Amino acid sequence: MPSGLAALLDDVAALTRLAATSLDDVGAAASKAGVKAAGVVVDDAAVTPQYVTDFKPERELPVIWRIAKGSMFNKFIILLPIGLALSAFLPWIITPILMLGGLYLCFEGAEKVIHAFGHKTDTKADIAQVQDMFALENERVAGAVRTDLILSAEIMAIALSEVADRTIVIQGAVLAVVALAITIAVYGVVALIVKMDDIGLYLAKRPGGASQTLGRGLVLGMPKVMTALSVIGTAAMIWVGGGIIVHGLAGFGIAGPEHVIHDIAVAAAGAMPFASGVVEWVVTALGAGIVGMVLGSVIAFGLKAVSGKKH
Template sequence: MAGGLFALLDDIAVLAKAAAASVDDVAAAAGRASVKATGVIVDDTAVTPRYVQGLSPARELPIIKKIAMGSLKNKLLFILPAALLLSQFLPQALTPLLMIGGTYLCFEGVEKIWEKLSGHAEDAADKAHDAGLVADEDTITSGAIRTDFILSAEIMVISLNEVADEPFVTRAAILAVVAFMITALVYGVVALIVKMDDAGLHLAENGRTDGGKALGRGLVAAMPKLLTALSVIGIAAMIWVGGHIILVGLDDLSQEYGWSILHQPYAWVHSAEEWVHGATGALGGVLGWVTNTIGSAILGLIVGAIVVAIMHVIPRKGGHGAHEDEGHGVVPETGEVVDVPKKDH
């Protein structure tokens, strides 16, 4: 009896070790998959704080929580099942889908540059602010969740592509971990960014020492600069990541279908990367990566510029042409919801 009990305990210990190893493997794979989506994550983090600008400080965190829960729902209930079914029954569609997502990232990044250069960056939120209006919470939340859906889909597909060779259950577990991890990271950082100026203001006004007050003033002064820096980093990351996805996708398609012409852009960038790596000694690894990044960014700029030209230069009915839909705002003094037309492009 005792021998049987010890044998059972030994079996349980073995199973526990195997389970722990599996958990470690899933966590490690989720971490690697998430790193591949860094550019999209940075952009998601940079975009979200804008949705709560101008609101009462007491409502900032509740709205961020609503957006975070909507983002997690998007990932777990819609994107994850669709991605798993696709990878199981139509895996050859992953590369074209990734390339479509990469093209969208390039378009988003270049569009933001185009808007800055052309003076078309003002949107409904800016007009509402100028009119003394604040967008109602339902409009803010739904708009943020719609934007997040696109970015979340790209994050999940990029992550899925990194673990496409894993068994179905393992893929599902890894993507679920990615969904929770990315959502917690993005919206945790967003919450810290949004409340940074409030914390700084509190320190500046109520700090017990001169050093504390100076720190508070520094935090308040740093907030606009931080948001600007995040915006620039987000734009650069979108163009680079989008270009790299397209670059690798073209090479994958060339190998799969034998279309050698599609391999050429990848060959040019890879050759330049290898040359720099071999010619720069100890710094070869870093400079080689920089070379690849520059090549990917150039391709991203070209692709993004083509799509921006199609979307904004060529007139098309119902698009970004003459007029866009109206937004909604709330008059703070009365609570009245009013329509706020978007700026003509």
Template sequence: MSAGLLGLLDDVAAIAKLAAASLDDVGAAAAKATAKAAGVVVDDTAVTPQYVHGVAANREIPIVKKIARGSIRNKVLIILPAALILSQWAPWLLTPILMLGGTYLAFEGAEKIWGRLRGHTDHDAPAATVGPEAEKSLVAGAVRTDLILSAEIMVIALNEVAHEPFFSRLVILLVVALAITVIVYGVVGLIVRMDDMGLALAGRESRVSQRVGRGLVSGMPKVLAVISVVGTVAMLWVGGHILLTGTDELGWHAPYAFVHHLEEAVAHAVPAIGGFLAWLVNTLCSAVVGVIVGAVVVAVMHVLPFGKKHAKHEEHEEHEEHEEHGGDAATPADDGGPHGDR
């Protein structure tokens, strides 16, 4: 009995060690996959605060929570099953799908730059909500955008663990989905409430607190502006890098080989900081690819018939709105004559 018990304990200990090793492997793989998707995570974090710009302060956090729940549903109920099915039975589709997503990110980045050059952006007016229906519409739009970015994150993560067994992939991707959602929307929650924290500090008696509070309130617009720029750059960089590596995997090696040779040349030229400079070269080249591809897609979208119709429709609406305001402005002047005669 004693020998049998000792043998059983040895088996349990061996199983426990194996489980611990497996958990360590899963944790390491999840961390690696999350780090690989960091560029899109930055982009996701930069995009989301714009959806609560102008919203009443008491609705900011509830809206962020609703978007976060939608993001979890996107990742766990839609993207994760689809990605696992593809990786198991049609892994050759992952690279083309990833490249389509990269093209979309490049297009979004180029569209933002084009909007800035034209002197207007999608968020000139605050996204103020006036009721439950407006809030529901705002959350739905944010969750749709999150679906695209989350798909990129999950496919990038899946690409890193494609060699793992099916159930390991499942666990790793669940960890990545939960970790990234907590990180992104935790940071977003802090960003959108930072000015309220500043106001609270500014109302205290301590001069130091007041100074810090005023600094937070005055500095948040600049922080949001920097986040917006970082988000645009991340779109172009991540999109371009996905396209570079994707074309290499599909058999067109010249673009990626050119960038790789540049990296090696810079790394050998400045050995002390060669690793950082090589990464910087790769990032800049990826961003250039993103700008070029994104600009082409933007140009095509503006040339296509439905793009023209959309532009004409917007111009027509703006013209009608202008005429309506003009008519309203003229009414007091017209009414002024009779009142003046009296």
């Protein structure tokens, strides 16, 4: 019995060490994957606030919570199992699926730009839409969750690429950790941004000159910040979508667009060595944005033409 008990304890100790090592591997891989996906995470945080505008203050956090739950569903119920299955059996199909998602982002972003420049304000229609806040909320949440699906798919694909050589258990654990951490981070930041004016109002009512000054500044400044985020969010859709297409084409041997954008970005960075990293990123984003805007506009006008013919 003692020897059997000792053997059992040895087995338990070995399993514990193995579990600890696996957890360390998961943590390290998840951290590396999260850092690599940071660019898309920032884009996700920039895109989402535009879906939460026009609501009463008491509905802002519930709307963000609905979108966050949709994001968790996207990542855990749709993307995680599908990603693992495709990685195991059809790894070649991941890039085309991401490219289709990229085209959707290009289309949605370009459509917003076209609408902004060509839309004639219909005050009565706008008032009627805002009056039906329940329908507006459902529409915004659905749109945000669709966009999140594409951005989350790229995040999960980046994370998966970092652990492609690991066991499926490690892959699943890393994807789960990344999905949870990124969702909390993105929607926590979005909630903070959206409620910043309420925080400002609270500070403005507190005693103390500095507190009141900061509060008034937040109250006056946040509408401009939200407008800027709306513009940045639309731009992010276009440059992320364009970037997915350019990178995907390079993966299929059509590397010309990626090389051209990269060479121009490197040349621009070399011309301004004091801010080379920022300049290279900006020029790369602009290049991807041009590709995204062209593709998105073609799709938007093509769909409009087809829709017009039906009528």
